[in-house]
Amino acid sequence: MDGQRLTAADLGLDGLGRRATLVQFSSAFCRPCHATRRVLGEVAAMVDGVVHAEIDAESHLALVRGLGVTATPTVLVLDAGGRVVRRAAGQPRRADVIAALGAAIPG
Template identity: 30%
Template sequence: MSTVDLTTDSFEQTVTKDGIVLVDFWAEWCGPCKRFAPIYDQSSDANPEIVHAKVDTEAHQELSAQFGITAIPTLMAFRDGIMVYNRAGAMAGPDLQNLVKAVEGLDMDEVRKQVAEQQAAQ
């Protein structure tokens, strides 16, 4: 499966779906982003059941601001509509595959419980 370009209009609809969605915040001028792009594309091909999406931070600055993106590339992982990973920096292929496995292995009932506890504490 190829990567999906997200816009302000399509972002929420995409990341709130059931399943896993990876989102790469990037920019054309970013060297590390360019080096990470083929690794991300390979992950997309190897994991067709996972949505691999990209947000061009220059074209969609409002999304970058909404998520507090201060360094790129930044990779986020959502599962069943919940953000479970958010970190800046490019990854090597094996590290990205380990992340995919970790997100797949999450106990989402426990994650939902932790989210509810955090929200109650606010």
């Protein structure tokens, strides 16, 4: 999965972040998804050019299957070109998200 490139169109988004994109796959009754939304939103707000996009897994089954998402929340960290640089399932810690962005944003 790491290294795969995704476009905004692949994800059903208007655009990707200028520097990185945090893609969260969620489901309606997933309690950790709410906390993940908060953490990713906070990190995206802290780092210029980073966008957080949440995708409802139940409404995008073909995408979920194509990407091998088996649990929610699942988070993909994309670099500016849409390359998957990190992937994790479960509720992330803020420090882990920031570290993953370090792999996505050069310099």
